Amino acid sequence: MxxxxxxxxxxxxxxxxxxxxxxxxxxxxxxxxxxxxxxxxxxxxxxxxxSKVPLWVEPVKLRGEETSKVLREMRDEREESLLG
Structure with missing residues (x-):
């Protein structure tokens, strides 16, 4: 190709x-x-x-916290470092 x-x-x-x-x-x-x-x-x-595809999602704990919270903190830190 x-x-x-x-x-x-x-x-x-x-x-x-x-x-x-x-x-x-x-x-x-x-x-x-x-x-x-x-x-x-x-x-x-x-x-x-x-709509017929099953989705199995379970919250994952990271450092004893919800992954979504840790991910949000990481994104916020990254945004701050990029934008100042």
């Missing part, structure tokens, strides 16, 4: 976050975008009624 170079307009903050996550994971931005597009295309091609 060949590759093409393209231009798109993306929210600046979202793009910065995406590139930072790619860097943290030592992943290529292009590869992650290809995966995201592929997941979208496959999702559109497969006709699945998502």
């Amino acid at each position: 060949g590759r093409v170079k393209t231009s798109v307009y993306i929210d600046e903050e979202l793009w910065r976050e995406f590139k930072e996550l790619a860097r943290e994971e030592s992943r290529e931005v292009s590869r992650l975008l290809e995966e995201a597009i592929m997941n979208y295309v496959v999702g559109e091609l497969i006709d699945v009624d998502e």
Whole structure:
């Protein structure tokens, strides 16, 4: 499969976050975008009624706290470090 170079307009903050996550994971931005597009295309091609897909989610404790609380604190710290 060949590759093409393209231009798109993306929210600046979202793009910065995406590139930072790619860097943290030592992943290529292009590869992650290809995966995201592929997941979208496959999702559109497969006709699945998502309301019938069971979801089993249980809260996870981290350091004795709800994961959502720890994650929110981490996001707030990151936002503060980026925006000052």
